[in-house]
Amino acid sequence: MTPTGAALALEQAHRQGVGAAVAGLSDAGLGPLRLTGAAVPVLAEAAVSSATPFLRAPLLARISRALLLHPVSGSEDGGCPTCGVSAPCTTASALSA
DSSP states (O other): OOOOHHHHHHHHHHHHHHHHHHHHHTOGGGGGGOOOSTHHHHHHHHHHHHHHHHHHHHHHHHHHHHHHHSOSSOOTTSBOTTTOSBSSOHHHHHHHO
């Protein structure tokens, strides 16, 4: 299965989060608490992976609520019940990408 645009964006955000965590853990400003070595990327990946569900859940809940207002298939008359245009409306298309 080919990943959707949203899935690719989430994976890119995850990679960027891991990069930021690596930079933070090894920041010279931490002085003696600064981490170095091969374990830093592993710890950063673990930290970001642990936090990801807590970060994604609110976003996915908002997307779900928006899709309820802008269904991809439309109502009985074939239109978006919120926008009044043919389904899928622009909002539903963007949320499903």
